Amino acid sequence: xxxxxxxxxxxxxxxxxxxxxxxxxxxxxxxxxxxxxxxxxxxxxxxxxxxxxxxxxxxxxxxxxxxxxxxxxxxxxxxxxxxxxxxxxxxxxxxxxxxxxxxxxxxxxxxxxxxxxxxxxxxxxxxxxxxxxxxxxxxxxxxxxxxxxxxxxxxxxxxxxxxxxxxxxxxxxxxxxxxxxxxxxxxxxxxxxxxxxxxxxxxxxxxxxxxxxxxxxxxxxxxxxxxxxxxxxxxxxxxx
Numbered sequence: 053x054x055x056x057x058x059x060x061x062x063x064x065x066x067x068x069x070x071x072x073x074x075x076x077x078x079x080x081x082x083x084x085x086x087x088x089x090x091x092x093x094x095x096x097x098x099x100x101x102x103x104x105x106x107x108x109x110x111x112x113x114x115x116x117x118x119x120x121x122x123x124x125x126x127x128x129x130x131x132x133x134x135x136x137x138x139x140x141x142x143x144x145x146x147x148x149x150x151x152x153x154x155x156x157x158x159x160x161x162x163x164x165x166x167x168x169x170x171x172x173x174x175x176x177x178x179x180x181x182x183x184x185x186x187x188x189x190x191x192x193x194x195x196x197x198x199x200x201x202x203x204x205x206x207x208x209x210x211x212x213x214x215x216x217x218x219x220x221x222x223x224x225x226x227x228x229x230x231x232x233x234x235x236x237x238x239x240x241x242x243x244x245x246x247x248x249x250x251x252x253x254x255x256x257x258x259x260x261x262x263x264x265x266x267x268x269x270x271x272x273x274x275x276x277x278x279x280x281x282x283x284x285x286x287x288x289x290x291x292x
Contacts, residue, residue: 055087056070056083056084056087057083057084057086057087058073058074058083059073062074064264064265064267064268064272065268065273070261070265071234071257071258071261071262072231072234074229074261075229075230075231075233075234075257076149076152076229076233076234076236076238076257077149077238077257077260077261078146078149078150078152078238079227079229079233080261081111081146081149082111082227084107085107085108085110085111088107088282089106089107089108090106090107090108091106091107091282092104092105092106093105093106093107093109093110094110094139094142095285096138096139096209098139098209098210099210103209103210105139105209105213109213110142110143110146111146112213112215112216112217113143113146113207113209113212113213114143114146114147114149114150115147115150115217115218115221115225116212116215116217116218116221117143117144117147117207117212118147118148118150118151118221118224118225119218119220119221119224119225121147121148121151122151122224122225124178124200124202125148125151125153125178128153128176128177128178129153129154129175129176129177130153130154130155130156130174130175130176130177130237130240131148131153131154131155131156131176131178131179131180132155132156132158132170132171132174132176132178132179132180133148133155133156133157133158133179133180133181134158134159134160134167134179134180134181134182134185134188134189135160135180135181135182135184135185135206136160136182136184136206137290137291138206138291139207139209139291140206140207140209141291142291142292143207143209144180144207145157145239145291145292146292149238149239150225151225152226152233152236154237154238154239154240154254155239155240156170156174156176156240156241156242156252157239157240157241157242158170158242159242160184160185160188162188162245162250163188164188164191164192165249166245166249166250167179167188167189167192168191168192168195168196169249169250170242170249170250170252171192171193171196171199172196173251173252174240174252176199177198177199177200178199178200178201178202179192179193179199179200179201179202180201180202180203180204181201181202181203181204182203182204182205182206183203183204183205183206184206186203189201189203233257234256234257234258235256235257235258236256236257237254237255237256238255238256238257238259238260239254239255239260240252240253240254240255241253241255267280
């Protein structure tokens with residue numbers, strides 16, 4: 053069974069107990085970071101070699117980025133993001149979760165017209181793009197009067213990971229959680245758009261908890277399979 057930084061009664065075997073206890077996925081990550089601070093959270097390939105980041109490293113990277121973006125995301129209902137899937141993409145996702153601002157993950161394969169339509173449908177007021185996708189970001193956001201564009205360079209993880217934790221992070225981030233957070237939108241993706249323009253799909257914190265509960269149902273609760281442990285490594289096809 054998965055180890056949680058929570059009372060024994062809170063576990064993925066009784067799936068409803070997890071969202072009721074943690075309230076929000078970002079709070080779950082905060083608590084797991086406390087429990088597994090020095091364990092490897094992610095391995096990634098960079099500059100010809102495999103590198104590791106611990107739970108503490110990833111949390112510090114996301115926290116510092118969240119503090120940096122706190123003012124630009126203030127009073128924004130959703131932040132759209134276009135970038136390549138990478139370790140940096142994961143840090144962006146975790147940073148926006150910390151800011152309690154839903155991230156709308158827009159595929160970089162979409163056309164200008166599609167991005168414009170998705171921004172309208174999702175009512176995203178801020179579009180962040182990596183420099184590689186600046187052109188499509190400018191073209192789509194320019195057609196909507198109240199959408200701001202922020203262009204960023206790919207995150208230099210090897211440099212950023214050496215920076216200390218922002219000493220004022222508690223002034224930027226809200227660490228109070230309630231039952232209202234359980235059903236709040238935490239992440240937005242979009243449909244494939246095979247028949248028409250794609251449509252935004254909103255995932256609540258509750259949905260994210262149920263999504264990761266699949267590991268408990270399919271693997272840990274299966275008597276024919278060994279349970280996942282901290283020694284196992286998963287190869288994801290998505291950033292988080």
